[in-house]
Amino acid sequence: MPARPHRTVDRVIEILETVSLSPRGVTLAELTTALDAAKSSVQELTNGLLARGYLLEEERRFHLGPGPFVLAARANKLAALSLDHQFVAELGEVLGCTVLVAVRVGDAIVFTDLAGEESPSLTFVARTHARRPLYTTAAGKTVLANVTDEEMYRLLDLAAPEQAGEVRQFLAELPEIRSRRLAFNRGVTLTDAFAVATPLLAPDGNLIAAISAAVDVSAAEDLDDLGEKLKKAVASLGPRHGLKLR
Structure with a gap:
């Protein structure tokens, strides 16, 4: 089966890339604007990424968690x-x-x-x-x-x-x-x-x-x-x- 974009995967990646480009972190509202998506949908995705260690939240701003770096170190x-x-x-x-x-x-x-x-x-x-x-x-x-x-x-x-x-x-x-x-x-x-x-x-x-x-x-x-x-x-x-x- 040929590779093709997937809406949820695309949004997860866009969240991670948007956060990675902001040294001061990104708020939920800023992510919602960047993704042009409903706040509730973005929050569900960020909650999942927080739970798995791919995001960290400090003072209501998201930063990259250790997850991406562990993957990079592995392979x-x-x-x-x-x-x-x-x-x-x-x-x-x-x-x-x-x-x-x-x-x-x-x-x-x-x-x-x-x-x-x-x-x-x-x-x-x-x-x-x-x-x-x-x-x-x-x-x-x-x-x-x-x-x-x-x-x-x-x-x-x-x-x-x-x-x-x-x-x-x-x-x-x-x-x-x-x-x-x-x-x-x-x-x-x-x-x-x-x-x-x-x-x-x-x-x-x-x-x-x-x-x-x-x-x-x-x-x-x-x-x-x-x-x-x-x-x-x-x-x-x-x-x-x-x-x-x-």
């Missing part, structure tokens, strides 16, 4: 495949631009690390670990191009009707993304950021992460050359940091 594939920040930093130094690491989380891309030139918008995206669409970001396109066609079309089918144009654009770019192992985002997601991404593939062909190099509009014309330099730098520096790449 987190991302932790097992975590990239040394020094590897990312060296890529930034070699390329002279911002470098980001992104992984797929469900039907979205999440940026997990950043190094290089500071960019307020890119720094915000990386530090908040916000979910971004797979079919618009360079990293997301890289992920989509490196899953099976069946899985790719399943993920694309989840796009909202108003995103049909972005999906069509990705499909038009797909052959080149696969042949060059490069995907581009030319100021579409963030108007001040132009990015190119390449995949980190394990020896068995499975995707570890997408590595993006980003520049501002002044260097946008050099994006194709930057992409080729990115591939070479990843291939050169990866093994030095214990990465066994395809």
Whole structure:
């Protein structure tokens, strides 16, 4: 049976992600607004998460409990495949631009690390670990191009009707993304950021992460050359940091 969204599961995840992004905690009213759901429904879910240790409540504000951290410590594939920040930093130094690491989380891309030139918008995206669409970001396109066609079309089918144009654009770019192992985002997601991404593939062909190099509009014309330099730098520096790449 193909994976598909489930309303209750989606709401539970949205609660946990909303709480995780707020250092001061989140009230029930704020969660209700964020989820656009009835207060009684949200309260039932938070009560269950409190009971199982996935949330804590202090002064009527919800915070993450120990549950998520226990799961991560037990068997987190991302932790097992975590990239040394020094590897990312060296890529930034070699390329002279911002470098980001992104992984797929469900039907979205999440940026997990950043190094290089500071960019307020890119720094915000990386530090908040916000979910971004797979079919618009360079990293997301890289992920989509490196899953099976069946899985790719399943993920694309989840796009909202108003995103049909972005999906069509990705499909038009797909052959080149696969042949060059490069995907581009030319100021579409963030108007001040132009990015190119390449995949980190394990020896068995499975995707570890997408590595993006980003520049501002002044260097946008050099994006194709930057992409080729990115591939070479990843291939050169990866093994030095214990990465066994395809």
